[in-house]
Amino acid sequence: MSGRSLAMSSHEMHTLPVKQVVFHHDGLKSFVFPRAFDAEPGQFVMLWIPGVDEKPFSVSDVTDGKIEITAKAVGPFSRALMNCKPGDRLGLRGPFGRGFRPRGRGLVVGGGMGIAPLRYLVHRLEQDRASFRIVLGARTAEEMMFVGDFSRLGAQFATDDGTLGRQCLVTSLAERLCEEERFDLIYGCGPEPMLVALKKLADRAGIDCQLSLERHMKCGIGICGSCCVDGSGICICREGPVLDRAELDLVADFGLPHRDATGARKDAPAMA
Numbered sequence: 001m002s003g004r005s006l007a008m009s010s011h012e013m014h015t016l017p018v019k020q021v022v023f024h025h026d027g028l029k030s031f032v033f034p035r036a037f038d039a040e041p042g043q044f045v046m047l048w049i050p051g052v053d054e055k056p057f058s059v060s061d062v063t064d065g066k067i068e069i070t071a072k073a074v075g076p077f078s079r080a081l082m083n084c085k086p087g088d089r090l091g092l093r094g095p096f097g098r099g100f101r102p103r104g105r106g107l108v109v110g111g112g113m114g115i116a117p118l119r120y121l122v123h124r125l126e127q128d129r130a131s132f133r134i135v136l137g138a139r140t141a142e143e144m145m146f147v148g149d150f151s152r153l154g155a156q157f158a159t160d161d162g163t164l165g166r167q168c169l170v171t172s173l174a175e176r177l178c179e180e181e182r183f184d185l186i187y188g189c190g191p192e193p194m195l196v197a198l199k200k201l202a203d204r205a206g207i208d209c210q211l212s213l214e215r216h217m218k219c220g221i222g223i224c225g226s227c228c229v230d231g232s233g234i235c236i237c238r239e240g241p242v243l244d245r246a247e248l249d250l251v252a253d254f255g256l257p258h259r260d261a262t263g264a265r266k267d268a269p270a271m272a
C-alpha cells in the first residue's frame with residue numbers, strides 16, 4: 001500500500017525506533033522508521049535526537065507503512081545520526097511545508113543531497129504514470145545516491161570527476177534536454193547555485209519550475225521566523241520548501257548569502 005492513504009497528524013512528536021539503517025557510503029545513510037506519514041514528495045520532517053538537537057530532513061521515500069530519510073554527515077547533528085542503530089528511538093514531527101505539485105511533463109533535476117527527496121518524487125510520478133525525464137549530478141559516482149532506482153527510470157548522470165555518466169554539470173544535461181524535448185515543469189533540488197541556473201533555464205524556456213530551497217529552520221511550523229526569506233517574508237518551512245517560478249521572483253536572497261542560526265546574514269559585517 002502506498003503512504004498516500006495513511007494520514008498522520010503533523011504537529012505531535014512521534015517517538016519511533018529506527019527500523020533499518022541503509023549504508024550508502026561513509027557518512028551517507030538512510031534511516032527507515034516503522035510508521036507511514038502522509039507526506040507529499042518535497043515535504044520534510046523534523047528529526048529529534050534526544051540530548052542532541054532537532055533538524056529538518058526531506059522525506060526520501062514512504063512505502064508500506066514506513067518513512068525514510070537520507071542524511072549526510074556534515075556537522076554535530078548529522079554525525080550523531082550516523083551513530084544511530086536499529087532499535088534506537090528518535091523523535092519525528094511532520095510532514096511539514098509544501099512539496100512538489102506535479103503537473104504535465106516534468107524534467108527532474110537533482111544535485112548532491114538534493115537527490116534524496118527526488119527519489120520519492122519519481123516514485124510518485126511513476127505510480128501516477130506521469131511522463132518525465134531525470135538528470136542527476138554529484139561530485140563522484142560514490143556520492144550519487146540510489147543509482148539503481150534512478151537508472152531503472154532512465155536517468156542521465158553527471159559527475160565532476162567523470163566516474164559516472166558525463167563529466168559536466170547537471171545543468172548542462174538539463175539544458176540539452178530542454179533544447180531537444182518539450183517539458184511543462186522543471187522540478188529541482190540541490191545546491192542553490194544549481195537552482196539559480198535552473199530558474200534561468202525555466203525563464204528562457206518559458207516554462208514553470210518548482211525548486212526546493214533550504215534555509216535555517218528551528219520550529220518547522222512558521223512560528224520562529226528563522227527561515228523567512230528577504231524581500232517577501234515567505235517562510236520556507238511553511239510556504240516552501242518548494243517554491244514555483246513566480247514565488248522565486250519574490251525571493252531577494254535567492255542565490256545570495258542568507259541568514260544563519262543567529263538570524264544574521266552570512267555576509268553581514270560583524271558588530272564592532
Ligand SMILES: Cc1cc2nc3c(=O)[nH]c(=O)nc-3n(C[C@H](O)[C@H](O)[C@H](O)COP(=O)(O)OP(=O)(O)OC[C@H]3O[C@@H](n4cnc5c(N)ncnc54)[C@H](O)[C@@H]3O)c2cc1C
Nearest residue numbers: 055056057058070071072074075076077078214215216217
Ligand atoms: C527543508 C530541509 C530539508 C533538508 N533535508 C536534508 C536531507 O534530506 N538530508 C540531509 O543530510 N540534510 C538535510 N537538510 C539539512 C539538515 O537539516 C542539517 O542542516 C544537516 O544535517 C547539517 O546539520 P549538522 O548539525 O550536522 O551540521 P552543522 O555543522 O550544524 O551545519 C552544517 C550546515 O547545515 C545547515 N544547517 C544546520 N542546521 C540547520 C537547520 N536547522 N536548518 C537548515 N539548515 C541547517 C547550515 O547551512 C550549516 O552551515 C535539510 C535542511 C532543510 C532546511
